Amino acid sequence: MRHIMAKSLAPTDSIRDYMAAQEKKSLLRFLTCGSVDDGKSTLIGRLLSDTKQIFEDQLAALEKDSRKHGTTGDDIDFALLVDGLEAEREQGITIDVAYRFFATPKRKFIVADTPGHEQYTRNMATGASTADLAIVLIDARQGVLRQTRRHSIIASLLGIRHIVLAVNKIDLIGFDKAAFDRIVADYGAFAKELGFVSVVPIPMSARFGDNVTSRSERTPWYSGPSLIEHLETVSVDEAAVELPFRFPVQYVNRPNLDFRGFAGTIASGTVSQGDEVVVAKSGKASRVRRIVAQGGDLDRAVAGQAITLVLEDEVEVSRGNMLVSPAARPQVADQFAANIVWFDEQALLPGRSYILRTETDQVSATVTELKYRVNVNDFAHEAAKSLEINEVGVCNLSTRAPIAFDPFAENRTTGAFILIDRITNATVGAGMILHSLRRAENIHWQSLDVGKRGRSDLKNQRPAVFWFTGLSGSGKSTIANLFEKKLFASGRHTYILDGDNVRHGLNRDLGFTDADRVENIRRVAEVAKLMADAGLIVIVSFISPFAAERRVARELMAEGEFVEVFVDTPFEECARRDPKGLYARALSGEIKNFTGVDSPYEAPENPEIHLKTLGRSPQEMAEALEHWLTERDIAEEQYDNGGGI
């Protein structure tokens, strides 16, 4: 009967012994990767099956599924064991990474089965980021493919140092040694630049089990280990405990006034009670008073442990900072170079603002320069203005505040970050820090004696940046001109930054690609900021089609200073007016990347001022703007004089 379980005859003592032996086992995390149809999922199914990890009820379900969805005729299709999503089973492909668990008498394993399709590269990267070893599968009939190279490069960038080159489906080429040697040589030539410590090639048939758990008689010419033999013995010890002490503070535990503990996971090194530690960002020093744990304080803790530290002194430390060894400190900088793998449909654009997140820190960041894109076929460094989905490149980044880090090559935990889109909150990229930029260390802010307040008081006004956004021909420039005239007449100091005019000078080197549009707005926003700092009321009249860049501009300005004005004229009306004849040319295809035609316009969702222009005169709208400004100034004056809001 199915519900009867095999009786346990093992006495209690032997269970305790067994557990003690289990405890000493090490853990290896690895992934399978490579091109589509190279047999990754089949290999994992084979590993699970041959190490007796598939239960009877799972096997029964698998046999049923194999008949329904399988691609192996009457045989069990092991891929169906890992392709757990409906869409995957229907389409017979792997979309997302699956994690599987198995153990042999020597080791425990967590394996990530990752997708081969290029469009799911980010899911492969997800699986690779926590792995110590990668099995790169190659279909013996196909040899090294583009995805083989892409996955190898990503594995290398993400810090994987051990590769098994599984030349699979060797049965389909008649166990041909020459073909195997050719593939191994091809891969070796390509991978020599990737910094792998070990590359172990194994001829294999995942479907029939050759050289998977034991040496196959059908490859007598092969004298190396079977896959399992290798996985059980390969040494991947990164020796994180031997690196300098790094403790990213994750959470400040403060249950009462008498206890202030810093909770986190030790990224590297060790810490003992009494050790001197330094706060990475401030350089303040203290000593470890206690390493707190439920059930009694610890004397010592090592890399990988999640602990709570109590210090001798009341030093200022919060989430995002690090406690570190005083003898070997991390870098603290706001500009650095990094490798980036891009995951998002929307390309990485230099100048656009993203959220950068390290293990515990979070800060605004922009890519200041895309130095080059890496061609995954030949490692060529190619000039690029943007990084498209699944591409890899080297960038310079600038963060709004300094972060503490080590180069990724030295420390896989403190040298990594992700980039998050500010609007969709999607994880759009992964970064591995190379080094800080010298500039960051040498250029400091000059503190100036005459301030913004003084400059604007002298003009008897409050600075503001009126940011007009809207389609070409919506009426931005007309309204802006009238508005400035009114302000001028009432004695205010103003300046208009107009899209077309700026493109003749400051931005004459920029075109109309997405990347150039982002840079165009970035420069104008910076200029507007300087002008506001000079005490002026700035009127910016730019199409500025992307919400992300308008948000960056907003964040550059002081609180309440940025006034988004949406000049809302329907596309049909703009195209009908067509004051410069541009719509006619764009619609006929003569002009490319024209906003509203073949380049998107993202309308503001919450502008301070929404001008619906249909049926209203420009004069009327300029008056509304002036009225708005007057109201704001009165409100602020009352607030400043203690009158409340």
Added chain:
Amino acid sequence: MNIALTHLQRLEAESIHIFREVAASFSKPVMLYSVGKDSSVLMHLAMKAFYPAKPPFPFLHVDTTWKFREMIAFRDQMAQKLGFDLLVHVNEDGVRDGINPFDHGSNTHTHVMKTVALRQALDKYGFDAAFGGARRDEEKSRAKERIFSFRNAQHSWDPKNQRPEMWKIFNTRIAPGESIRVFPLSNWTELDIWQYILQENIPIVPLYFAKERPVVERDGMLILKDDDRMQLRPGETIENRLVRFRTLGCYPLTGAIESEADTLEAIVGEMLTARTSERQGRLIDRDEAGSMEKKKREGYF
């Protein structure tokens, strides 16, 4: 001095890290407490993560009103002993409509009393992150899920479009109304759970230990007659057998196994020779192919 962490120490540290990450990044987290062994481990880890403080979030039990009576007694006893804030939610609409597993089948019952009830509770309190005890080794759609698993404002999971999850750097950013389901036990196996319970001496519901209990054999499963609502079909008889449970849910939907394992050591010993998976005892997984994924997309944990 040997400084390599053991397998269980590594798993424990990873789970504690996840708990703290949520406490630091979300404004209103909650822990889903289902009273089973995984919940017991989860609770034990939460106590460790924030020691000497108490976990800075409440525990929520979605009560389908068909849980084993011993589970409810154990739940209340633990809440009192550990002093955590326990919220209990029941879908009152379902109670009013008399939804039950006998008349409406496991699918409807689970959907109304568990999935819908959970969505109601999350909306009622406005939780932005919810811990669950699911493990990747349990079921093949769970093997695909992220540790921080994004849910839209309708609580649904989009398995084809999950956020990349790199290293231990979790993206905790969400828009208002959206939420994250968080699974600190993702990388634990059933055997790890039992070994950890044994190592840490964690209290669990007595139903996990073998004992003579009144059961009915139905659809190849042994169903415990936990109260008088149990309806017998023609030809069915109740007999006392030495049984225990490998997993716990609603009593009419959870199969017992015949076993003599009445200590933790014996349970671990039994695990080592097990030939069937733990969810084999769960009727809801067998309703149809891909049924777990479908339930998860609708908001089930």
